[in-house]
Amino acid sequence: MTTKLSSNGQGRQKLGRLSARTENAIFDTVNTLVMVFVCVVTLYPFLNTVAVSLNDSVDAVRGGIYLWPRVLSLKSYETILIKTSAIPHAAMISALRAAVGTGISVPLSMMLAFVMTRRDYVLRGFITKLVLLTMYVSGGLIPTFLTYRAYGLTNNFLVYVLPTAISPFNVLVMRSFIDGIPFELTESAKIDGASEYRILFTIIFPLSMPVIATISLFVAVNQWNQWFDTMLYCSSNKGLSTLQYELKKVLDTANSMVSSDASEALMDQNSSGGRVTTQTIRAAMTVVSVVPIACIYPFLQRFFVKGMTLGAVKG
Amino acid sequence: MRSLWRQRQLVVLSLSIVLIILFSYVPLWGWLIAFQNYKPSTKISFFQQQWVGMKNFVDLFNDPRFTRALRNTLAIGALKIVFSYLFTLLLAVLLNEIRVTWFKRTVQTISYLPHFVSWVVAANLFFVTFSPEGGIVNVLFVGLGLAKSPISFMGEPSLFWVMVALSEVWKNSGYGAIVYLAAMTAIDPALYESADIDGASRVRKILAITLPSIAPTIKILLVLSIGRLLSVGFEQVYLLKTPSTTQVGTTLEIFIYEFAMKFSMYSMGSSMSIFNSLISIILIVGCNFFAKFLDGEGIM
Numbered sequence: 001m002t003t004k005l006s007s008n009g010q011g012r013q014k015l016g017r018l019s020a021r022t023e024n025a026i027f028d029t030v031n032t033l034v035m036v037f038v039c040v041v042t043l044y045p046f047l048n049t050v051a052v053s054l055n056d057s058v059d060a061v062r063g064g065i066y067l068w069p070r071v072l073s074l075k076s077y078e079t080i081l082i083k084t085s086a087i088p089h090a091a092m093i094s095a096l097r098a099a100v101g102t103g104i105s106v107p108l109s110m111m112l113a114f115v116m117t118r119r120d121y122v123l124r125g126f127i128t129k130l131v132l133l134t135m136y137v138s139g140g141l142i143p144t145f146l147t148y149r150a151y152g153l154t155n156n157f158l159v160y161v162l163p164t165a166i167s168p169f170n171v172l173v174m175r176s177f178i179d180g181i182p183f184e185l186t187e188s189a190k191i192d193g194a195s196e197y198r199i200l201f202t203i204i205f206p207l208s209m210p211v212i213a214t215i216s217l218f219v220a221v222n223q224w225n226q227w228f229d230t231m232l233y234c235s236s237n238k239g240l241s242t243l244q245y246e247l248k249k250v251l252d253t254a255n256s257m258v259s260s261d262a263s264e265a266l267m268d269q270n271s272s273g274g275r276v277t278t279q280t281i282r283a284a285m286t287v288v289s290v291v292p293i294a295c296i297y298p299f300l301q302r303f304f305v306k307g308m309t310l311g312a313v314k315g
Numbered sequence: 316m317r318s319l320w321r322q323r324q325l326v327v328l329s330l331s332i333v334l335i336i337l338f339s340y341v342p343l344w345g346w347l348i349a350f351q352n353y354k355p356s357t358k359i360s361f362f363q364q365q366w367v368g369m370k371n372f373v374d375l376f377n378d379p380r381f382t383r384a385l386r387n388t389l390a391i392g393a394l395k396i397v398f399s400y401l402f403t404l405l406l407a408v409l410l411n412e413i414r415v416t417w418f419k420r421t422v423q424t425i426s427y428l429p430h431f432v433s434w435v436v437a438a439n440l441f442f443v444t445f446s447p448e449g450g451i452v453n454v455l456f457v458g459l460g461l462a463k464s465p466i467s468f469m470g471e472p473s474l475f476w477v478m479v480a481l482s483e484v485w486k487n488s489g490y491g492a493i494v495y496l497a498a499m500t501a502i503d504p505a506l507y508e509s510a511d512i513d514g515a516s517r518v519r520k521i522l523a524i525t526l527p528s529i530a531p532t533i534k535i536l537l538v539l540s541i542g543r544l545l546s547v548g549f550e551q552v553y554l555l556k557t558p559s560t561t562q563v564g565t566t567l568e569i570f571i572y573e574f575a576m577k578f579s580m581y582s583m584g585s586s587m588s589i590f591n592s593l594i595s596i597i598l599i600v601g602c603n604f605f606a607k608f609l610d611g612e613g614i615m
Contacts, residue, residue, distance in 0.1 A: 143345020
């Protein structure tokens with residue numbers, strides 16, 4: 001390996017220093033262009049959706065809307081947010097499950113992570129194994145469904161927040177963070193006669209704010225983005241529908257219209273009436289479901305980068 | 316037992332383990348119905364169901380739909396690993412080479428965004444972007460003369476696996492790069508300085524310093540992703556699938572949902588779940604052994 005490297009280096013030396021410098025300049029230019037390309041590819045679909053959602057729905061069917069609406073109209077937002085109550089209600093359920101889910105998940109995971117760091121705790125090994133094993137073993141879709149149904153969780157809001165309350169990944173990230181807090185703090189508090197609860201709430205909690213912020217973000221975003229449990233457990237109860245599930249249903253209708261040949265033929269005959277509404281409304285719904293996330297995550301970036309690397313190193 | 320009583324406060328704090336038992340371990344009893352001819356009914360209890368031994372498994376392996384689902388799962392899993400693995404690494408290396416801090420921050424922040432939106436949103440954006448009716452990709456392809464007429468990217472069965480892999484790249488590369496970037500911050504700057512003195516170019520430094528230094532991370536992430544080969548992501552494929560791509564898009568998880576769940580073929584679905592879990596565990600344990608073998612340190 002070393003000989004190969006040095007011989008290669010000598011070959012390059014013949015070309016002189018200048019070539020290395022021009023090579024670097026070329027590299028920087030290409031790299032900048034690639035990065036700009038990455039940003040464009042990432043952002044364009046979102047910006048395009050915003051533009052379409054703000055366009056007049058009849059005009060939008062002509063196509064050709066890229067980054068700016070051609071005929072400005074707020075009709076689509078009016079339709080989904082004011083004219084019907086289904087979407088605002090679904091958005092409220094999504095927000096509620098994000099709030100309640102985080103409120104349940106974060107404290108419980110924190111407690112579990114705390115006892116898992118206590119080397120003197122007799123049940124530590126047992127609990128750690130029990131938590132870790134769930135990463136690899138799961139009952140599968142049908143056994144899980146039958147069990148939750150037996151618990152009476154179908155058409156029940158609790159199915160959103162209880163089963164996902166403790167995620168092994170989150171507990172691991174929290175555990176490695178708490179592990180970094182000097183044990184002397186806990187020890188001295190114990191000598192002063194503090195109870196375990198007191199240690200957790202007055203020492204560990206305040207010191208763990210970065211990891212708590214990270215996990216709260218993960219849990220809240222994850223809750224907001226769920227739709228499969230709605231489809232599986234709560235599809236017969238309209239009152240428990242979530243925003244993502246409503247969006248998924250719109251996507252379904254759009255796809256069945258576009259993709260199957262038979263319905264395409266039908267579409268042509270029926271003029272484009274159906275699709276006009278779908279296109280802009282779909283865009284508006286997408287915007288509504290992305291905006292909360294796009295507003296929150298940049299501010300928590302430094303936290304989740306930290307949390308992510310912690311989890312990756314230790315997990 | 317006495318020490319347990321002494322630590323009763325800690326025991327109280329570990330009570331949420333009950334949730335794990337209820338929601339992750341109790342469902343495991345359902346594996347038993349894979350060996351039954353389970354009929355959902357309120358009259359017959361679980362124990363009165365007809366036991367059929369391995370019949371469900373035999374039926375399953377003889378079912379061409381199952382074989383096809385397995386093929387789709389392996390194909391999508393493998394393509395996803397190759398694509399997302401290479402792109403994530405490439406993105407991390409290139410991000411690491413940006414010298415202007417604000418630019419680097421901006422690119423990173425933007426590249427995280429897709430990771431935080433749901434697959435429903437991502438699938439929606441994909442359908443719109445690749446639509447044959449005015450989707451930007453087709454507009455560019457036709458405009459640049461790369462295609463004569465718009466291509467139905469999402470409806471074309473031969474492109475489906477690649478599209479799924481691309482969607483994975485779009486959604487998760489930026490976020491996945493975090494791990495590599497963290498590993499790169501640990502590289503000793505002196506290595507780069509001495510390379511500078513030797514007149515090494517940037518590409519040279521990437522190949523001779525950056526990549527070898529993060530080799531352990533690269534290795535571990537590869538091993539981990541191979542361990543997850545069969546878990547190709549239900550939501551992603553399910554949402555990107557359209558009626559015209561059913562043949563190539565039905566993975567094991569989707570097969571379980573669409574056939575077993577919808578038609579109440581519970582026993583068959585359970586036997587597939589068992590199969591899925593067994594293969595996954597074998598892959599994970601095998602990869603872990605392999606990782607240990609590679610650098611003397613496991614990942615679990």
